[in-house]
Amino acid sequence: MTPQFLAKRTLAVAHDLVAVVVCWFAAYWLRFNLDIPAVYRDGALRALLPVFAVYVPACWFFGLYRGIWRYASVMDLRRIILAVVTASVLVAALLFMLRQPGIPRSVLVLHPLLLVLVMGGSRFTYRAWRDRALYGRMMLAGEPVLVLGSGDAADRLLRELAHSPDWCVVGLLSDDARRIGHELQGVKILGPNEDLAVWAEKLSVKRAIVAMPDASPRKRRHAMELAVQAGLSVMTVPSLDDMLSGRVAVSAVRRVQLEDLLGREPVELDNAGLHSWLEGKVVLVSGAGGSIGSELARQLLQFRPGLLILLDISEFALYQMEQELQRLHPEAHCAFVVGDVKDVAWIDRLFASYCPAVVFHAAAYKHVPLMEGENAWQAVRNNVVGSKRLAEAAQRHGAEKFVLVSTDKAVNPTNVMGATKRLAERVLAGLQQEKVDGTRFVTVRFGNVLGSNGSVIPTFREQIARGGPVTVTHPEIIRYFMLIPEAAQLVLQAGLMGQGGEIFVLEMGEPVRIADLARDMIRLSGFSENEIRIEYTGLRPGEKLYEELLTDSEQTLPTPHSKLRIALAEAAPDVAWMRELDAWLREPVPATNSDLKLRLHRFVPEYSPQLNCHGAGQ
Numbered sequence: 001m002t003p004q005f006l007a008k009r010t011l012a013v014a015h016d017l018v019a020v021v022v023c024w025f026a027a028y029w030l031r032f033n034l035d036i037p038a039v040y041r042d043g044a045l046r047a048l049l050p051v052f053a054v055y056v057p058a059c060w061f062f063g064l065y066r067g068i069w070r071y072a073s074v075m076d077l078r079r080i081i082l083a084v085v086t087a088s089v090l091v092a093a094l095l096f097m098l099r100q101p102g103i104p105r106s107v108l109v110l111h112p113l114l115l116v117l118v119m120g121g122s123r124f125t126y127r128a129w130r131d132r133a134l135y136g137r138m139m140l141a142g143e144p145v146l147v148l149g150s151g152d153a154a155d156r157l158l159r160e161l162a163h164s165p166d167w168c169v170v171g172l173l174s175d176d177a178r179r180i181g182h183e184l185q186g187v188k189i190l191g192p193n194e195d196l197a198v199w200a201e202k203l204s205v206k207r208a209i210v211a212m213p214d215a216s217p218r219k220r221r222h223a224m225e226l227a228v229q230a231g232l233s234v235m236t237v238p239s240l241d242d243m244l245s246g247r248v249a250v251s252a253v254r255r256v257q258l259e260d261l262l263g264r265e266p267v268e269l270d271n272a273g274l275h276s277w278l279e280g281k282v283v284l285v286s287g288a289g290g291s292i293g294s295e296l297a298r299q300l301l302q303f304r305p306g307l308l309i310l311l312d313i314s315e316f317a318l319y320q321m322e323q324e325l326q327r328l329h330p331e332a333h334c335a336f337v338v339g340d341v342k343d344v345a346w347i348d349r350l351f352a353s354y355c356p357a358v359v360f361h362a363a364a365y366k367h368v369p370l371m372e373g374e375n376a377w378q379a380v381r382n383n384v385v386g387s388k389r390l391a392e393a394a395q396r397h398g399a400e401k402f403v404l405v406s407t408d409k410a411v412n413p414t415n416v417m418g419a420t421k422r423l424a425e426r427v428l429a430g431l432q433q434e435k436v437d438g439t440r441f442v443t444v445r446f447g448n449v450l451g452s453n454g455s456v457i458p459t460f461r462e463q464i465a466r467g468g469p470v471t472v473t474h475p476e477i478i479r480y481f482m483l484i485p486e487a488a489q490l491v492l493q494a495g496l497m498g499q500g501g502e503i504f505v506l507e508m509g510e511p512v513r514i515a516d517l518a519r520d521m522i523r524l525s526g527f528s529e530n531e532i533r534i535e536y537t538g539l540r541p542g543e544k545l546y547e548e549l550l551t552d553s554e555q556t557l558p559t560p561h562s563k564l565r566i567a568l569a570e571a572a573p574d575v576a577w578m579r580e581l582d583a584w585l586r587e588p589v590p591a592t593n594s595d596l597k598l599r600l601h602r603f604v605p606e607y608s609p610q611l612n613c614h615g616a617g618q
Contacts, residue, residue, distance in 0.1 A: 209236065372417075
C-alpha cells in the first residue's frame with residue numbers, strides 16, 4: 001500500500017466519521033424544529049460513543065474504503081446503503097440495551113437517511129467535479145461529435161468519452177421516440193436519426209459515432225448511410241461480442257468500413273452437427289493460402305479436427321498461414337503442404353500418407369480478365385484438370401466428402417474463368433453419377449466476397465490512397481457481395497448438409513452497384529467526389545454487367561438453413577461425355593484461344609465465348 005493511497009483512505013475514513021457526527025446532530029436539529037433542548041443535547045453527546053463503535057466497523061466491513069471516489073458508481077452507493085442500514089439497526093439495539101435516555105425514535109430514522117445522502121452525495125460530487133461536469137459540458141475540450149443511439153452502448157460510450165480530451169459529445173440521436181427530449185449522462189437526445197444532417201449543420205459537427213451494436217445489421221447500415229450522406233466522418237463502436245467479452249472498450253471507436261455498410265445478418269451454424277462431422281477427422285483444404293481457403297482453415301479449427309492439412313502451391317501464402325495458426329492456435333494439429341493439385345502422383349501420395357476424410361477444394365484461378373487471354377489454357381488446367389484430379393484422388397482413397405467452392409460466374413458464363421468453374425461443377429456431377437456409393441461430391445456457389453484477393457475493394461483503397469481516380473468499368477455494373485467469414489461459414493454448413501450431387505446456392509442478399517460502392521468508399525475515406533473522381537473505363541474482356549446464381553435451366557429448393565438453397569440442376573453427364581472430356585484435357589495446348597473457347601463451349605453449352613480476345617497462340 002503506497003503512502004499516497006494510505007493518505008487518501010485516511011481522508012475517506014475521517015470524512016465518514018465527521019459525516020456520522022454532523023448527521024447525528026442534524027437529525028436532532030430537524031426533530032426539534034432547529035432548536036435542540038439542553039436535555040436532549042446531553043443525550044445526543046452521550047450516545048456518540050456507541051454510535052461510533054457501530055458505524056466505523058460497519059463501514060469497514062462493507063468495503064466502503066476499497067472503492068476510489070474518482071470512480072464512484074452505483075455499486076459504491078449500494079455498499080453505503082447496506083453499511084448504514086445495518087449500522088442503524090445495530091445502533092438502535094445497542095442504545096436500547098444500554099438504556100440511553102433522551103434518544104427520540106425519529107432521530108434513529110432521520111440519522112441513516114441523512115448519512116446516506118451525505119456519504120453518497122459527497123462521493124458522486126467529487127467524481128462529477130473531477131469529470132468537470134459541474135462546470136458545464138461546453139467547457140470540455142475536444143472535437144464536437146454526435147452519437148447515434150441511446151441504449152446501453154451509448155450510455156457506456158458517454159461515460160468513457162467524458163474522460164477523453166479528444167471528443168465532446170454535443171448531442172444524441174435516437175429512433176426511439178419515447179426518449180427524444182430526455183438526457184443520457186447529461187447529454188440531450190435531440191431527435192431521430194433521420195435529422196442527423198440538420199443537427200450536424202446546426203451544431204457545426206463533422207463527425208458522428210454510431211453506437212448501436214445490438215441493433216439489426218439493417219438498422220446499423222441505415223444509420224451509417226445517413227452519416228455518410230450527411231458528409232460526416234463516420235465512426236462506430238466495437239461489436240457487442242467484443243465489448244461483452246472485455247476484449248475491447250466501448251470507447252475504442254473505429255472508422256466505419258465498407259463491411260459495416262454491407263450489413264449482412266450473422267450466419268447461424270449447426271455447431272453441434274459440424275462438431276459431430278469434423279471433430280477428430282483429417283480435413284484437407286486446397287488453396288489454403290487464398291482468401292476463402294485461409295478463412296475455411298480458421299473456421300475449421302474451432303471444430304477440432306484431428307489433423308488439418310493446408311495445401312497451396314504458393315510457398316509464401318502457406319508460410320503466412322503457418323505463422324498465423326502457430327501463433328493463434330498452438331495446440332492445433334496442422335500440416336502445411338506445398339504442392340500442385342494437377343500432379344496426380346504427388347496427390348496420390350498425399351492422400352495415401354494422410355487419408356483425409358473431408359476435402360474442401362478452394363484452389364482456383366479466379367481473376368476474370370487475366371484468365372481470358374493467353375492464360376485461358378492455364379485456367380482450364382487449374383480449374384478443371386486440378387479439380388478433377390483432386391476429386392478422383394479423394395474417390396480412390398475413400399474420402400467421405402468433397403466440397404467444391406464454385407462461383408456465380410459459372411452461371412451462363414461469358415468468360416473462361418466462369419466456364420471452367422462450371423465445367424468443374426459438371427465433372428463432380430459426373431463422378432457422383434459414376435459411383436453412387438463412396439465419396440459424396442458437393443458444390444457451393446456464391447458471388448464476390450469483400451476484401452478477397454483480386455476483388456475491387458483493395459483496388460479501390462489503393463486508388464483512393466493515391467488520390468484517385470477510382471476506376472469503375474461501367475456505371476451500371478452490379479455484383480453480389482458477402483463477407484469472407486460468412487462465405488466460409490456457409491461453405492462449412494453446405495458441406496455438412498450435402499448428401500452428394502447438390503449445388504448449394506448461397507443467399508447473397510441484394511446486388512450492389514459497383515459505382516455506389518466506389519462512392520461510399522470515397523466518402524468513408526473522408527473525401528468528396530470532387531476531390532477523388534470516379535472514372536469509367538469500359539467492360540473488360542469476359543466481364544458481364546450483372547452476375548447470376550442460377551442457369552436458365554435451374555430452379556432451387558429451400559433447405560433447413562435460411563441462407564442456403566439447392567439448385568435443381570440438369571442431368572449429370574454420362575460416361576461418354578466424361579471420356580470425351582478426358583481425351584480433350586490430355587491433348588496439347590490448343591492452337592488458338594478461339595479454338596480453346598469453342599471446345600470449352602462444347603462441354604459448357606451455356607457458355608457464350610468472346611472470340612476476339614487476343615493472346616498467345618493466335
